[in-house]
Amino acid sequence: MTSTATAPRRSPARRRVLDTALALFYAEGIHAVGIDRIIAEAGVAKATFYHHFPSKDDLVCAYLEEQIARVREQAVPQGETPEERIVSVFEGVGEVTCAPGFRGCAFINAAAEYPDPDHPVRRVVADFRRWFKGLLEELLVAAGHPEPQRTAxxxxxxxxxxxxxxxxxxxxxxxxxxxxxxxxLIRPAA
Amino acid sequence: MTSTATAPRRSPARRRVLDTALALFYAEGIHAVGIDRIIAEAGVAKATFYHHFPSKDDLVCAYLEEQIARVREQAVPQGETPEERIVSVFEGVGEVTCAPGFRGCAFINAAAEYPDPDHPVRRVVADFRRWFKGLLEELLVAAGHPEPQRTAxxxxxxxxxxxxxxxxxxxxxxxxxxxxxxxxLIRPAA
DNA sequence: ACTTTACCAGACAGACCTGTCTACCTTAGG
DNA sequence: CCTAAGGTAGACAGGTCTGTCTGGTAAAGT
Structure with a gap:
C-alpha cells in the first residue's frame, strides 16, 4: 500500500491506450469504436487494458477528462485586460474549429451518445461546461461587466x-x- | 408501374416503424437502438421492415427527413413584419428546448454519430441546415437588413x-x- | 377465380460487442 | 535467488448487431 493501490496511473501501456482512445473516439464516435480496435491500435493486450480500465465506460470518462486537461492547458487566456483574455479564449476556439480534423466539441458529441444525465460520462461533460462557464464569468466580473452571469x-x-x-x-x-x-457582448452598449 | 414501384410510401406498418424510430433514435441515440428493438416496439415483422427500408441507414435518413418535415410545419414564422417572424422562429426553438424530453437538436446529435460528411445521413443534416439558414436569410432580406448573409x-x-x-x-x-x-442582431445599431 | 401485395412469425448466418480467463514472459527489488 | 508486478497473446462465453430467408395469412384488384 506504499506506492500503488491497484492501478498505476503512470504507465506507457495506459498512456498508449488513452492516446489511441482520444484519437478514435473523437474521430469516429464512441459507440462506433470497440475495445478490440483500441487495444489493437495501441498495441496492448486485452488483460492489460482491463487492468487499467475496469470497463469501457471508465475509458470513456478518462478520455473526456483527458480532453478537459488538453483544453485547459491549450486555452490559457492571454492578454492584459480581462476583455482581451476573453477575446483570446474565443480566438483559441475559433482556431481549433478551423483546424483540419475538427469534428465538433468532444463533450457535445459524447453527450449525444449518452442520454442519461446521471451517467458518469455526462457528469464529466457537465464538469467541463461548469468550468468553462465559470472561467468566462470570472473574466467578466474582473472586467467589471454589469451582467456577468447572463453574459457568460x-x-x-x-x-x-x-x-x-x-x-x-x-x-x-x-x-x-x-x-x-x-x-x-463584452463591451455593453453605453 | 402504374401506382407503386417497389415500396408504398403510404402504409400503416411503415408509419408505425417511422414513429417508433423517431422516438427511440431521438431519445437514446442511433447506434444505441437496434432494428430488433424498433420492429418489436412498432409491432412489425422483420421482413416487412426490410421491405420498406432496404437498410438501417435508409431508416435513419427517413427519420431525419421526418424531423425536417415536423420542424417545417411547426416552425412556420408568424407575425406581420419580417423582424417579428424571425423572433417567432426563435421563440419556437426556445419553446422546444424547454419542453420535457428535449435532448438537443436531432441533426447535431445524428452528425455526432456519423463522421463522414459524404454519408447520406450527413447530407440530410446538411439539407436541414441549408434550409434553416436560407429561411433566416430570406427574412433578413425582407427586413431590409444591411448584412443578411453574415447575420444569418x-x-x-x-x-x-x-x-x-x-x-x-x-x-x-x-x-x-x-x-x-x-x-x-435583427435591429442593427443605428 | 386468380394473382399480386402487404403483412406476420421466427429461424438463421456471420460479424462484432464487452468482459473473463489461462498461460507465459520479462524485469526489478529485496 | 526468488518473488511480485506489469505486460503479451489469445481463447472463450454470452450477448447483440444487421440482414436474409422460409412459410404462411389476408385482403384487394382484375
Missing part, C-alpha cells in the same frame, strides 16, 4: 454554436460573426 | 447554441440571453 451564458451559447458550425458548415464562415458578437 | 450565420450560431444549452444546461437559462442577442 450568452458567450457559452456562442461557443457552442461556433463549434457546431465548425463541424457542420463552413468553418471559416461562423468565425467573424462570432467574433463580432463577442466584441459586442 | 450569427443567428444560426445562436440557434445551435440554444439547443445545446437546452440539452446540457438549465434550459430556461439560455433563452433570455439568446432572445436579447437576436433582438439586437
Amino acid at each position: 451564458v450568452a458567450l457559452m451559447t456562442l461557443r457552442d454554436g461556433l463549434t457546431v458550425a465548425g463541424a457542420l458548415d463552413d468553418p471559416a464562415e461562423a468565425r467573424p460573426a462570432v467574433r463580432a458578437a463577442v466584441a459586442h | 450565420v450569427a443567428l444560426m450560431t445562436l440557434r445551435d447554441g440554444l439547443t445545446v444549452a437546452g440539452a446540457l444546461d438549465d434550459p430556461a437559462e439560455a433563452r433570455p440571453a439568446v432572445r436579447a442577442a437576436v433582438a439586437h
Whole structure:
C-alpha cells in the first residue's frame, strides 16, 4: 500500500491506450469504436487494458477528462485586460474549429451518445461546461461587466454554436460573426 | 408501374416503424437502438421492415427527413413584419428546448454519430441546415437588413447554441440571453 | 377465380460487442 | 535467488448487431 493501490496511473501501456482512445473516439464516435480496435491500435493486450480500465465506460470518462486537461492547458487566456483574455479564449476556439480534423466539441458529441444525465460520462461533460462557464464569468466580473452571469451564458451559447458550425458548415464562415458578437457582448452598449 | 414501384410510401406498418424510430433514435441515440428493438416496439415483422427500408441507414435518413418535415410545419414564422417572424422562429426553438424530453437538436446529435460528411445521413443534416439558414436569410432580406448573409450565420450560431444549452444546461437559462442577442442582431445599431 | 401485395412469425448466418480467463514472459527489488 | 508486478497473446462465453430467408395469412384488384 506504499506506492500503488491497484492501478498505476503512470504507465506507457495506459498512456498508449488513452492516446489511441482520444484519437478514435473523437474521430469516429464512441459507440462506433470497440475495445478490440483500441487495444489493437495501441498495441496492448486485452488483460492489460482491463487492468487499467475496469470497463469501457471508465475509458470513456478518462478520455473526456483527458480532453478537459488538453483544453485547459491549450486555452490559457492571454492578454492584459480581462476583455482581451476573453477575446483570446474565443480566438483559441475559433482556431481549433478551423483546424483540419475538427469534428465538433468532444463533450457535445459524447453527450449525444449518452442520454442519461446521471451517467458518469455526462457528469464529466457537465464538469467541463461548469468550468468553462465559470472561467468566462470570472473574466467578466474582473472586467467589471454589469451582467456577468447572463453574459457568460450568452458567450457559452456562442461557443457552442461556433463549434457546431465548425463541424457542420463552413468553418471559416461562423468565425467573424462570432467574433463580432463577442466584441459586442463584452463591451455593453453605453 | 402504374401506382407503386417497389415500396408504398403510404402504409400503416411503415408509419408505425417511422414513429417508433423517431422516438427511440431521438431519445437514446442511433447506434444505441437496434432494428430488433424498433420492429418489436412498432409491432412489425422483420421482413416487412426490410421491405420498406432496404437498410438501417435508409431508416435513419427517413427519420431525419421526418424531423425536417415536423420542424417545417411547426416552425412556420408568424407575425406581420419580417423582424417579428424571425423572433417567432426563435421563440419556437426556445419553446422546444424547454419542453420535457428535449435532448438537443436531432441533426447535431445524428452528425455526432456519423463522421463522414459524404454519408447520406450527413447530407440530410446538411439539407436541414441549408434550409434553416436560407429561411433566416430570406427574412433578413425582407427586413431590409444591411448584412443578411453574415447575420444569418450569427443567428444560426445562436440557434445551435440554444439547443445545446437546452440539452446540457438549465434550459430556461439560455433563452433570455439568446432572445436579447437576436433582438439586437435583427435591429442593427443605428 | 386468380394473382399480386402487404403483412406476420421466427429461424438463421456471420460479424462484432464487452468482459473473463489461462498461460507465459520479462524485469526489478529485496 | 526468488518473488511480485506489469505486460503479451489469445481463447472463450454470452450477448447483440444487421440482414436474409422460409412459410404462411389476408385482403384487394382484375
